[in-house]
Amino acid sequence: GAVVSQHPSWVICKSGTSVKIECRSLDFQATTMFWYRQFPKQSLMLMATSNEGSKATYEQGVEKDKFLINHASLTLSTLTVTSAHPEDSSFYICSARAGTARGQPQHFGDGTRLSIL
Amino acid sequence: AQTVTQSQPEMSVQEAETVTLSCTYDTSESDYYLFWYKQPPSRQMILVIRQEAYKQQNATENRFSVNFQKAAKSFSLKISDSQLGDAAMYFCAVMEYGNKLVFGAGTILRVKS
Numbered sequence: 001g002a003v004v005s006q007h008p009s010w011v012i013c014k015s016g017t018s019v020k021i022e023c024r025s026l027d028f029q030a031t032t033m034f035w036y037r038q039f040p041k042q043s044l045m046l047m048a049t050s051n052e053g054s055k056a057t058y059e060q061g062v063e064k065d066k067f068l069i070n071h072a073s074l075t076l077s078t079l080t081v082t083s084a085h086p087e088d089s090s091f092y093i094c095s096a097r098a099g100t101a102r103g104q105p106q107h108f109g110d111g112t113r114l115s116i117l
Numbered sequence: 118a119q120t121v122t123q124s125q126p127e128m129s130v131q132e133a134e135t136v137t138l139s140c141t142y143d144t145s146e147s148d149y150y151l152f153w154y155k156q157p158p159s160r161q162m163i164l165v166i167r168q169e170a171y172k173q174q175n176a177t178e179n180r181f182s183v184n185f186q187k188a189a190k191s192f193s194l195k196i197s198d199s200q201l202g203d204a205a206m207y208f209c210a211v212m213e214y215g216n217k218l219v220f221g222a223g224t225i226l227r228v229k230s
Contacts (some may be wrong), residue, residue, distance in 0.1 A: 032216065043208060043220045044162075091160065097216060103150040103169060106218060108162035 002098050003027050006109025014117055015086060021079045021112045023094030029074040030096035034106060035067075038091045050077045084116045119144045119213050123221035130199045131229050137184075138194045138224050140209030150212040151185070151192045156223075157205040165207070168192065196226075204228045 003026040011019055023033055031052050036044040048058045048069050056069035066088075068080040077096075081088055091113050095106035121142045130136035142151070153165040168176045168185050175183050180200075184193045196203055209221040 034217070038160075041206075041223075041225075043222050044218075046217060046219075049215070049217060093160075093162065095162070095218075102148075102216060103167075103212060104216070105152060105164050105167055106216075107164070108154075110159070110161045 001027055002107040004030075004094065004096050004107050004109040006094050006112055008112060009110060010113045010115075012115045012117065013084065016083055019081045019084055019114060021081075021092055021094070021114075023077045023079070023096065023109050025075045025096045025098070025107075028096075028098040030077075030098065031074060031100055033071060033077040033094055033096045035069060035077075035079050036093045036095070038093060038111075040091075044093060047079075081114065084114070086116045089114055089116045119211050119219045121209055121211055121219055121221035123207075123209055123224050125224045126222070127225045127227065129227045129229060130196070130203075132199055132201060134199055135195060135197045136199055136226065138196075138207050138209075138226065140192045140194070140221055142190050142192060142209070142211045142221075144190070144211060144213065146214060151183075152210045152212065152218065153181070153183070153192075153194045154208045154210060154220075155203075155205045156208065157202075162208075166194065199228050201228050201230060 005024045007022045033050040035047045048056045050056045050071040071077040093111040095108045097104045149170045151168040155163045180197045206223045210218045
């Protein structure tokens with residue numbers, strides 16, 4: 001149980017284009033999803049917390065207009081990297097919590113490798 | 118703000134042996150949760166073990182166990198009977214208010230056959 005699917009797993013695109021990444025909870029409802037960014041051999045850095053039906057909460061230093069997050073349903077959150085540039089190239093991972101009780105573990109998707117040429 | 122420190126960038130263990138990965142943290146909260154996640158080369162984050170701070174008993178999951186020292190703010194992971202499939206990056210994490218996870222820098226575990 002508690003499976004999170006992330007799509008696409010790898011995307012290569014030209015500088016200036018926008019890229020959408022989907023995060024789906026397959027067998028549970030997720031009122032809260034999280035988006036992380038990870039550079040090679042480094043830790044995960046939280047970008048934003050996504051709550052169903054409301055605006056995402058962004059961490060300090062994360063550009064809201066660059067990284068658009070939408071959480072339109074209890075099973076889907078999307079991250080759109082707008083006007084992507086080479087410095088946006090990274091590994092992006094989403095996670096979701098099954099339930100609202102405090103302390104519930106986050107379950108992670110397989111991640112998306114984004115390469116901007 | 119909470120911080121998590123993993124002081125061992127890399128560790129090696131012989132297959133079938135035991136290894137302990139260290140983690141210390143800092144938090145001002147009295148009620149919190151601690152986690153160990155494993156990230157193999159596939160880069161998927163896999164939950165290894167979870168500890169509730171208000172529970173004194175150390176959590177165990179098969180070959181994985183923790184040594185939770187609340188006063189010392191220490192949360193080490195012990196892997197017994199190490200297997201080749203245990204090779205991965207291991208992250209220690211603290212869950213703060215708002216259910217956000219704060220991760221340590223990670224420890225690369227290599228398993229020798």
